[in-house]
Amino acid sequence: MSTGRLYYVMGPSGAGKDSVLAWVREHGVPLGVLCAHRYITRPAHAGGENHIALSVAEFRSREQRGLFALTWKAHGLHYGIGSEVRHWLTRGADVLVNGSRGAYALACERFPALHPVLITASQETIALRLAARGRESEAEIAARIARLDTYPVPPDSIVIHNDGCLAEAGSSLLQAIRPDSQVERQHASAPVSAG
Template sequence: MSEGCLYYVMGPSGVGKDSVLAWVREHGVAHGVLCAHRYITRPAHAGGENHVALSEEEFRSREQRGLFALTWEAHGLHYGIGNEVAHWLARGADVLVNGSRGALAMACERFPALRPVLITASPQAIASRLAARGRESEDEIAARIARLSAYPVPPGSVVIRNDGSLASAGAHLLQTIRSGRHNLANT
């Protein structure tokens, strides 16, 4: 059995990463794709993603015990990806991880064969989504939009634009995974 591939999904707030990953979670199981949960020091009801909520103490305890494959901090929160992903990969599953651009180098060290995936959207779509979320002021949204050009596309990334239908972006991600399997089978 060949090892699965880790798809490291990233993109700025408002591009719809969580929505694309939720779509793939719903439609990708038939294709053998597993979506890893993030462990976050954020309440379970906060934010739009399906995550495992941990207190800061529980997060640190798990981190000290080596239970995370990856960890990082962003926006005053701690994020982790559990070691279970290595187990899934070793058993041939393709795994999607909701990552951070800031932790990409660490992820590449831990999983050298990972495929980076960048979800993007137009500044207008991002601003609209952030406003609808209601967590940031207009000034904070404008600052996020202004920072968009500061984030270049990481080398080797698959780029998926999420300006159209969610199904289109999700299907593009699933097609990327299927193509990766096909390429591995032919090598």
Template sequence: MSDGHLYYVMGPSGAGKDSVLAWVREHGAGHGVLCAHRYITRPAHAGGENHVALSEAEFQSREQRGLFALTWQAHGLHYGIGNEVQHWLARGADVLVNGSRGAFDHACERFPSLRPVLITASAQTIAKRLAARGRETESDIAARLARLDAYPTPPESVVIRNDGCLADAGTMLLQAIRSGH
């Protein structure tokens, strides 16, 4: 059995990464695709993605014990990807990780053969989505929009524009995985 591939999904807040990953989670399991949960110091009821909510103390305790394959901080929160992804990869599963553009270089160091995926959308679509989720103020949204082009697209990235139908974006991601990109 050959090792699976790690697909590092990233993009600006509001691009619809969580929605695309949820779609793939529902439609991609039969294709050997697994979506890793993130461990976040955000309450479970805060909305957004299906994540494992941890207190700051619990996150720090897990990090000190080496239970995360990747960690980073963003927007005042701690994020982690559990070591279980290494077991899944070793057993031939393709694994999707919802990463951070700011932590991409660290992820490449940890997983040198990772395959970058950029999910993006127009500024107008992103602004509407951020406003609809209700977690950011108008100034927070403006700051996020100002950072849209702050990170270069990594070479050899699969780029998915998620302005339209969610199934189209999810299908594009599954096709990229099936083709071994």
């Protein structure tokens, strides 16, 4: 039995990564692909993703027992990908993970056959989305926009542009992770683009 592929999804704040992943979940993940939940130290009703909420004490207890395949900290919260992901991969399932660029290097060490997926958008689109959610000041939004040029695009990334219709970006991600897709398997085609 061949080992499955890990699709590691990243994207700058405001690119709509969580929205694209939610769209994919709602519209039918391909047979043979599993979506990993993230374990996060925030309430279950908070945020834009279907995550498993843990207290900091619960998170640390699981981490000490080796129950995470990958962990990182961002925005004052702890994030984890469960060790069940390794089991799924060894059983031949492909796995879609909502990752972080901050943990990307460590993810590559732990999953050598990782396939990076970058969800991005134009500076204008990202600025509008950040302003609409009302969490950052104008100065903070400007600082985020200034950092966009430094956002890494790993080699062989599947790149999905989420500037237009969410369904287009979601459909592009679905097409890229289909088990019979040749988009990234051969590492030879151009990045997937939507919008």
